[in-house]
Amino acid sequence: MTDEPLVYVLDDEPEILKALTRLLGAAGLKVRGFTSAQEFLAHERHPGPACLVLDLAMPEIDGLEVQERLRRGGVQLPIVFLTGHGSIPLSVRTLKAGAEDFLTKPVNATELLAAIRAALQRASAQQIEYVELETLRQRLASLTPREREVLDHVIAGKLNKRIAADLGTGEQTIKVHRGRLMRKMGVRSVVELARMAERLGRTPMA
Amino acid sequence: MTDEPLVYVLDDEPEILKALTRLLGAAGLKVRGFTSAQEFLAHERHPGPACLVLDLAMPEIDGLEVQERLRRGGVQLPIVFLTGHGSIPLSVRTLKAGAEDFLTKPVNATELLAAIRAALQRASAQQIEYVELETLRQRLASLTPREREVLDHVIAGKLNKRIAADLGTGEQTIKVHRGRLMRKMGVRSVVELARMAERLGRTPMA
DNA sequence: GCGGCTATTGGACCTTGGTGAAATGGGTGC
DNA sequence: GCACCCATTTCACCAAGGTCCAATAGCCGC
Secondary structure (H helix, E strand, O other): OOOOOEEEEEOOOHHHHHHHHHHHHHOOOEEEEEOOHHHHHHOOOOOOOEEEEEEOOOOOOOHHHHHHHHHHOOOOOOEEEEEOOOOHHHHHHHHHOOOOEEEEOOOOHHHHHHHHHHHHHHHHHHHHHHHHHHHHHHHHHOOOHHHHHHHHHHOOOOOHHHHHHHHOOOHHHHHHHHHHHHHHHOOOOHHHHHHHHHHHHOOOOO | OOOOOEEEEEOOOHHHHHHHHHHHHHOOOEEEEEOOHHHHHHOOOOOOOEEEEEEOOOOOOOHHHHHHHHHHOOOOOOEEEEEOOOOHHHHHHHHHOOOOEEEEOOOOHHHHHHHHHHHHHHHHHHHHHHHHHHHHHHHHHOOOHHHHHHHHHHOOOOOHHHHHHHHOOOHHHHHHHHHHHHHHHOOOOHHHHHHHHHHHHOOOOO
């Protein structure tokens, strides 16, 4: 949680990569550079907040595909595109696909640093969100099947009596399940439970 | 609610405006054209879903400023930028500011129509969201000050006893307020109330 | 002032929610 | 088989929520 932020830099030209690494390092950022997309994609993920400075034009796997693969892999890594031969359609496409920024070479150091800081801030927020949701998911997974069923009916706003009828059991039973699932989910009121369900509900995966 | 979608087109060059209007009209879209930003900004808003095809380079008030003024005015109108002399920084800036798309002249008709349809769909979703929130806000406004206070404590998950103590009154009183505010808000369970509060809470204005 | 309105409050009464103790039954490991 | 764990269920009891009825107090228009 207190992991240091990390900036990945992916550019196939070693000199540019070196220059970028030096620039960012001088600004106090921890940097990890790659010259090939395969190498980067195979690399293990940084545990803390991270972002990616990504060159668009690269052999074999270009920046667009790196973005697409990360997305498909469920990796939410804020991306700052950096390219020498960009175009408006490309910038539009990457931004609509969720990129944090799109800069052109030669890049202004201040601009790049600002973009990276914004990306890292977003990464940080995403990570907090992810960790919180993970906790909730774990709690949800600790419920027994029956408790899970009762939970669904509770957050639908039904009365215990009604839930009992729907599940073909007694009202007292529902109360016990209800009490137990509340404790397991770590909430003390239905309101909190509803909020929690709301957060879990509107997030397919994070 | 069943209002026909409308496409605003704002371009200072009359010939281009005319061509765009004809193109969109031929595609079955209802179009309203303007050649000056002042004229457009002064114009009354369409009641149904709408979007704006916006030229970037215009005298006096340019596209960027139109976007900014709409944003400041709280108008959520999806914008498709259309420009002859765009640049990557400009496209990035407008998209980050929430523009739906950024196209360059001469524009491909298919592309433009696709962008407009996407913008109208977004507008439609925004409008549904807005109408629903407006209903909730009206209900919230129909509460008496005391009921509003009780609501705050209820959605904080507090017990009636506790609420009574916090507000310096009796528990029975809270129950009455509670029952009334539930009816006024149109909900039958605390869960629904919590959801409603959640939606109202995370939206400063819409 | 007076009638009418609304907000706030309280009591009596019933319904619903919540908890502790405990029984039943299905698996698992030995 | 036996001991054990876990999920599910039930009972009895108490706490909290919810509603009907009614009183009080302030405010507005006439």
